[in-house]
Amino acid sequence: MAQISENNRRIVLASRPEGAPTEENFRLEESLKPVPKEGEILLRSIYLSLDPYMRGRMSDAPSYADPVEIDAVMVGATVCQVEESRHPDYQTGDWVLAYTGWQDYAVSNGADLTIIGKGKKPEHPSYALGIMGMPGFTAYVGLLDIGQPKQGDTLVVAAATGPVGATVGQIGKLKGCRVVGVAGGSEKCTYAKDVLGFDVCLDHKAPDFREQLKEACPNGIDIYFESVGGKVFDAVLPRLNIGARIPVCGLISRYNATELPDGPDRLSLLMGNVLVKRIKIQGFIIFDYYEKRYEAFAKDMSEWLGGGLIKYREQIVEGLESAPNAFIGLLEGQNFGKLVIQVDKEL
Amino acid sequence: MAQISENNRRIVLASRPEGAPTEENFRLEESLKPVPKEGEILLRSIYLSLDPYMRGRMSDAPSYADPVEIDAVMVGATVCQVEESRHPDYQTGDWVLAYTGWQDYAVSNGADLTIIGKGKKPEHPSYALGIMGMPGFTAYVGLLDIGQPKQGDTLVVAAATGPVGATVGQIGKLKGCRVVGVAGGSEKCTYAKDVLGFDVCLDHKAPDFREQLKEACPNGIDIYFESVGGKVFDAVLPRLNIGARIPVCGLISRYNATELPDGPDRLSLLMGNVLVKRIKIQGFIIFDYYEKRYEAFAKDMSEWLGGGLIKYREQIVEGLESAPNAFIGLLEGQNFGKLVIQVDKEL
Numbered sequence: 001m002a003q004i005s006e007n008n009r010r011i012v013l014a015s016r017p018e019g020a021p022t023e024e025n026f027r028l029e030e031s032l033k034p035v036p037k038e039g040e041i042l043l044r045s046i047y048l049s050l051d052p053y054m055r056g057r058m059s060d061a062p063s064y065a066d067p068v069e070i071d072a073v074m075v076g077a078t079v080c081q082v083e084e085s086r087h088p089d090y091q092t093g094d095w096v097l098a099y100t101g102w103q104d105y106a107v108s109n110g111a112d113l114t115i116i117g118k119g120k121k122p123e124h125p126s127y128a129l130g131i132m133g134m135p136g137f138t139a140y141v142g143l144l145d146i147g148q149p150k151q152g153d154t155l156v157v158a159a160a161t162g163p164v165g166a167t168v169g170q171i172g173k174l175k176g177c178r179v180v181g182v183a184g185g186s187e188k189c190t191y192a193k194d195v196l197g198f199d200v201c202l203d204h205k206a207p208d209f210r211e212q213l214k215e216a217c218p219n220g221i222d223i224y225f226e227s228v229g230g231k232v233f234d235a236v237l238p239r240l241n242i243g244a245r246i247p248v249c250g251l252i253s254r255y256n257a258t259e260l261p262d263g264p265d266r267l268s269l270l271m272g273n274v275l276v277k278r279i280k281i282q283g284f285i286i287f288d289y290y291e292k293r294y295e296a297f298a299k300d301m302s303e304w305l306g307g308g309l310i311k312y313r314e315q316i317v318e319g320l321e322s323a324p325n326a327f328i329g330l331l332e333g334q335n336f337g338k339l340v341i342q343v344d345k346e347l
Numbered sequence: 348m349a350q351i352s353e354n355n356r357r358i359v360l361a362s363r364p365e366g367a368p369t370e371e372n373f374r375l376e377e378s379l380k381p382v383p384k385e386g387e388i389l390l391r392s393i394y395l396s397l398d399p400y401m402r403g404r405m406s407d408a409p410s411y412a413d414p415v416e417i418d419a420v421m422v423g424a425t426v427c428q429v430e431e432s433r434h435p436d437y438q439t440g441d442w443v444l445a446y447t448g449w450q451d452y453a454v455s456n457g458a459d460l461t462i463i464g465k466g467k468k469p470e471h472p473s474y475a476l477g478i479m480g481m482p483g484f485t486a487y488v489g490l491l492d493i494g495q496p497k498q499g500d501t502l503v504v505a506a507a508t509g510p511v512g513a514t515v516g517q518i519g520k521l522k523g524c525r526v527v528g529v530a531g532g533s534e535k536c537t538y539a540k541d542v543l544g545f546d547v548c549l550d551h552k553a554p555d556f557r558e559q560l561k562e563a564c565p566n567g568i569d570i571y572f573e574s575v576g577g578k579v580f581d582a583v584l585p586r587l588n589i590g591a592r593i594p595v596c597g598l599i600s601r602y603n604a605t606e607l608p609d610g611p612d613r614l615s616l617l618m619g620n621v622l623v624k625r626i627k628i629q630g631f632i633i634f635d636y637y638e639k640r641y642e643a644f645a646k647d648m649s650e651w652l653g654g655g656l657i658k659y660r661e662q663i664v665e666g667l668e669s670a671p672n673a674f675i676g677l678l679e680g681q682n683f684g685k686l687v688i689q690v691d692k693e694l
Contacts, residue, residue: 056623063623064589229618242411248622254615263610268601270614271576274630275595276403276410281628283621 008033009320010103013068017058020256020331025058026074026324034107041090043080043098043106043113048320048341049129050076050327052227055255064285074102074323077134079116079125081347093347094118097128102323104343121346130163130338131312132301138286139167140297142225142247143175145289146282151176153222154241156213158232160201161188161313163338164249168225169198170310177223180216182232184333191336195311210235220244228253237270240277248283255331313337320344355380356667357450360415364405367603367678372405373421373671381454388437390427390445390453390460395667395688396476397423397674399574402602411632421449421670424481426463426472428694440694441465444475449670451690468693477510477685478659479648485633486514487644489572489594490522492636493629498523500569501588503560505579507548508535508660510685511596515572516545517657524570527563529579531680538683542658557582567591575600584617587624595630602678660684667691 007030014027036042057075060067068075078101082094087110090096095117100106116122130136142164143149155172159165160181169192172179181192181201192201200216202209213235220241226233230253240246273279304310315337317326323341330339354377361374383389404422407414415422425448429441434457437443442464447453463469477483489511490496502519506512507528516539519526528539528548539548547563549556560582567588573580577600587593620626651657662684664673670688677686 064625226618229615233614233618248618251615251618251622254619257615260611260613260616263612264607265610265613266607267580267613267617268576268598268604269607270617271573271580271595271598271628272601274628275598276630278411278630278632278635279628280630281618281621281626283623283625283627285625288625 006033007031008103008105010073010101011320011323012071012073013058015070016060016067017055017256019258021055021058021324021328023324023328028321033105036084036086036107038086040107040109041082041087042084043078043096043100043108044083044347045078045080045098045100045104045106045320045343046095046346047079047126047129047316048076048102048323048343049078049133050323050330050339050341051135052250052252052255052330054327055252055331075099076101077129078343079128080106083347090115091119095120095122095125097133102320104320125346126314126316126340127312129340130314131167131305131310132298134286135163135338136167136301137289137294137297138249139164139171139225140301141286141289141293142249142284143168143171143223145293146247146280146284147223147225147245149175149177149223152178154178154180154217154219155223155225156180156182156217156221156236157198157225158182158228159252159333160192160198161196161336162227163312164227165225166192166196166313166337167310170196170304172223173197174304174309178219180213180221182213182228188336191313195313204232214239223247225249226251230254237273240273240279242277244277244279246279246281248281249286252331252333314340316340316342318342353380354378355450355452357420357448358667358670359418359420360405362417363407363414364402364603366605368402368405368671368675370671370675375668380452383431383433383454385433387454387456388429388434389431390425390443390447390455391430391694392425392427392445392447392451392453392667392690393442393693394426394473394476394663395423395449395670395690396425396480397670397677397686397688398482399597399599399602399677401674402599402678422446423448424476425690426475427453430694437462438466442467442469442472444480449667451667472693473661473663473687474659476687477661478514478652478657479645481633482510482685483514483648484636484641484644485596486511486518486572487648488633488636488640489596489631490515490518490570492640493594493627493631494570494572494592496522496524496570499525501525501527501564501566502570502572503527503529503564503568503583504545504572505529505575506597506599506680507539507545508543508683509574510659511574512572513539513543513660513684514657517543517651519570520544521651521656525566527560527568529560529575535683538660542660551579561586570594572596573598577601584620587620587626589624591624591626593626593628595628596633599678599680661687663687663689665689 155177189201227250229251502524536548574597576598
């Protein structure tokens with residue numbers, strides 16, 4: 001449903017979820033379309049990125065970023081067009097990467113924007129939210145800087161068809177790794193093998209998943225790219241090789257958890273493995289790496305995409321009002337590819 | 348008790364411990380003193396190092412090194428003198444660092460030896476087992492390469508008066524860190540503060556240890572040098588700062604454990620902290636670093652010791668027959684300083 005009124009539709013956090021979010025945690029409301037002052041621009045959102053980290057922003061537990069306040073607009077990266085400019089550096093129609101959240105319109109003074117199309121539409125505007133943006137950069141830095149892949153390493157990638165996992169696995173193949181994906185369902189697994197070129201992809205819903213993982217990694221696991229946690233990690237842990245590296249960019253299987261699992265307490269088991277196998281486990285947040293690594297990423301990824309070496313899949317859902325349900329499904333693994341909301345048609 | 352017979356006394360692993368080792372797991376026996384062949388040397392052990400890792404060698408659980416076989420001599424680093432040489436590179440009386448284990452005599456072809464005194468006694472022969480050897484090098488690499496201390500960081504060091512912890516803390520002070528030690532008992536804590544120069548040292552036996560740690564680290568914890576695990580780690584975890592580093596060289600509090608603690612299962616809690624705080628946890632084994640880092644360590648540590656910048660304390664126990672009891676006490680934290688057995692008088 002395209003924007004037709006002069007109002008700004010926005011989705012706010014109505015209440016904090018306990019466990020999995022429900023539609024009741026969100027509220028669609030309308031406010032007046034904001035008016036830019038001198039030096040400001042009015043942005044119209046075309047694409048909104050939905051990402052697992054947003055679950056963290058819905059809670060007020062301590063985290064690396066402040067929570068969304070109750071009744072405030074849900075946060076999120078967007079690809080916008082400039083609808084009206086009172087800023088010398090922007091013209092109507094320019095395409096920008098912004099962080100305006102789950103709403104139609106926002107004003108900006110330009111400080112927090114990245115121009116991705118000056119007066120003309122970029123080839124794939126929404127890629128700035130995915131393969132050329134935060135998820136793609138997360139895959140690049142996590143695998144190369146923390147995972148440090150070597151020719152012949154066995155790399156296991158969770159959420160193998162998500163925007164991070166799919167990119168991790170494909171970069172792993174470029175670096176000469178044996179790549180074993182883990183995904184939910186046979187359709188995703190087939191895609192990971194046939195389209196993304198993974199050596200193997202396992203369905204974590206299979207009752208003998210643990211056994212399948214063992215068979216798929218006859219030489220053990222050198223890198224586990226962690227974004228889900230839970231039973232995938234549990235199956236990986238005993239198969240890790242000496243010197244294994246575990247970049248941790250997410251733990252989606254735990255985001256809706258309200259309490260710790262029952263015992264025994266395996267914290268010391270994990271630390272014992274870390275010691276005996278000299279394992280490195282390292283959490284990272286991609287915002288820490290833009291200054292140092294973004295340029296190299298943008299160059300490499302453009303080349304890989306241009307050369308057809310990296311494939312990228314999006315799932316584009318129409319209409320801002322669809323965002324809550326789409327996001328709830330994302331946390332359950334129902335998306336297939338990078339989830340993007342088409343908020344409005346382009347100008 | 349010095350060696351008086353022509354026999355070789357040796358302590359073998361009589362049985363594998365379940366939980367804490369007891370004297371019954373060891374057996375002192377005598378064999379004939381070995382006779383070197385052409386190209387070999389007869390080594391007489393003067394000092395035997397006792398170290399926590401030996402507990403791992405007593406078990407047959409998978410680890411980074413093979414277990415000691417039942418009825419085989421307990422392994423261990425030694426400082427020996429050459430008693431008889433049929434090898435062109437060694438003369439009677441030379442001092443060497445060896446790995447001949449818990450016994451009086453061994454023969455070697457020289458391949459596994461490091462000469463520490465050619466024809467003359469080194470100033471502190473036993474230091475090769477401690478501050479200038481494996482424990483000192485462990486402290487150096489773990490803190491500098493993995494911990495990466497920066498001026499003003501808060502560094503928490505477990506087992507603060509042990510040979511690794513004491514060295515970690517003192518190097519941390521040289522690098523401008525606030526150093527908070529953790530040790531067992533007030534005598535050790537006083538020593539860590541007054542002699543080693545730690546800013547604070549806390550007794551982990553104190554009932555309000557967790558609260559004390561919080562007060563001692565008003566700016567959180569940037570580096571936790573892990574060698575014990577258990578309740579010290581539990582108290583550290585909630586205080587870790589964003590970007591904290593945890594080198595893991597041991598988990599002595601768990602070595603005698605026969606099963607995991609009761610739940611809840613905090614593995615996901617730990618991983619959640621790793622993610623949200625971008626923590627790096629890295630296990631390491633010092634044997635991996637000799638080629639690349641030993642030279643720098645030996646140079647730095649010699650200078651620091653020579654300049655009085657690093658203090659070093661040994662606890663020397665007389666007699667090979669004392670080794671089992673001394674080792675059992677080591678796992679309980681009864682030693683104070685680097686535990687060394689004086690096996691015999693020098694030639």
